[in-house]
Amino acid sequence: MNVETKTQSLPPTHAGSGLRRVxxxxxxxxxGFLKQSLERTPNAGVWAKLYAASQTLLSAMPEARVAPALxxxxxxxxxxxxxxxxxxKGEPAAVEFLDEERLSPDNRRALIQNxxxxxxxxxxxxxxxxxxxxxxxxxxxxxxxxxxxxxxxxEQSGGAMLLFELLPQRSGFDAExxxxxxxxxxxxxxxxxxxxxx
Amino acid sequence: xxxxxxxxxxxxxxxxxEEMILKQRTNYDCVTAKDGMDAISRAVEVSPDLxxxxxxxxxxxxxxxxKRMRMETSLSGVPIILVTTRGExxxxxxxxxxGCSDYVTKPINSVELxxxxxxxxxx
Numbered sequence: 238m239n240v241e242t243k244t245q246s247l248p249p250t251h252a253g254s255g256l257r258r259v260x261x262x263x264x265x266x267x268x269g270f271l272k273q274s275l276e277r278t279p280n281a282g283v284w285a286k287l288y289a290a291s292q293t294l295l296s297a298m299p300e301a302r303v304a305p306a307l308x309x310x311x312x313x314x315x316x317x318x319x320x321x322x323x324x325x326k327g328e329p330a331a332v333e334f335l336d337e338e339r340l341s342p343d344n345r346r347a348l349i350q351n352x353x354x355x356x357x358x359x360x361x362x363x364x365x366x367x368x369x370x371x372x373x374x375x376x377x378x379x380x381x382x383x384x385x386x387x388x389x390x391x392e393q394s395g396g397a398m399l400l401f402e403l404l405p406q407r408s409g410f411d412a413e414x415x416x417x418x419x420x421x422x423x424x425x426x427x428x429x430x431x432x433x434x435x
Numbered sequence: 436x437x438x439x440x441x442x443x444x445x446x447x448x449x450x451x452x453e454e455m456i457l458k459q460r461t462n463y464d465c466v467t468a469k470d471g472m473d474a475i476s477r478a479v480e481v482s483p484d485l486x487x488x489x490x491x492x493x494x495x496x497x498x499x500x501x502k503r504m505r506m507e508t509s510l511s512g513v514p515i516i517l518v519t520t521r522g523e524x525x526x527x528x529x530x531x532x533x534g535c536s537d538y539v540t541k542p543i544n545s546v547e548l549x550x551x552x553x554x555x556x557x558x
Binding site for chain 2: 286
């Protein structure tokens with residue numbers, strides 16, 4: 238099976254439907270990952286990662302610890318320890334930091350100065366990886382960001398998780414990483430928002 | 436009898452992933468511990484055939500746990516593989532000074548991990 242297609246069959250998430258509904262959808266996905274994982278397919282490593290990521294999010298939701306869970310997933314599964322969760326608001330675009338992990342002052346400054354470039358990069362359900370892009374929205378941001386995970390997008394605002402420099406032993410994201418990023422693009426936003434509401 | 440692997444990490448995400456990879460690809464039995472101190476008592480209790488242990492953990496880090504395991508007669512010959520976040524030389528050197536047998540860097544590659552464990556334990 239093509240690794241790239243693994244998360245495409247996930248059930249849709251419903252941003253306005255509350256903690257239980259998001260948890261049900263994620264639990265359904267995790268069950269699927271577990272079943273696939275135990276079938277000992279050749280690329281079983283990716284199922285293990287997807288299962289670990291989804292279970293980490295699931296167990297964080299009732300404790301309202303989704304952001305720390307996301308940071309843990311980024312560090313342990315993706316090799317990125319510098320992460321920011323932001324919201325881009327208003328016109329002109331202003332960056333609000335909702336949570337962060339090991340964000341350097343330089344990158345914080347760069348985000349504040351270039352927030353307007355982030356909004357077009359937020360495409361719901363789809364992670365943005367700079368080195369996949371033919372056209373960069375900003376000469377500054379793509380050089381610093383390893384990936385942007387969309388969390389939500391409204392008319393006047395957009396939420397995103399930004400992954401900065403990868404650990405030195407990593408030269409980029411492989412197919413397994415992309416599946417984890419895709420999972421986060423589908424579920425991280427609804428998990429965070431339902432946690433905030435419930 | 437199945438070989439026993441002690442997995443040590445304060446991250447449940449990491450433990451879950453390691454355990455699942457080993458379940459999928461090997462016949463090893465897995466036992467888990469959440470920090471260095473817990474690891475030592477679990478190791479004495481279950482006599483693992485190999486220890487796969489994170490370095491940065493609360494209460495007792497992987498280097499210290501590795502040193503202490505080497506002082507236990509029953510564990511002195513058990514292969515200990517450290518999981519490091521950064522592959523820089525000083526960390527690797529500190530790991531070998533603490534008595535580890537090998538190391539892997541995060542994020543873990545499932546194929547490489549299984550190959551490394553099999554090189555110590557066989558299939």
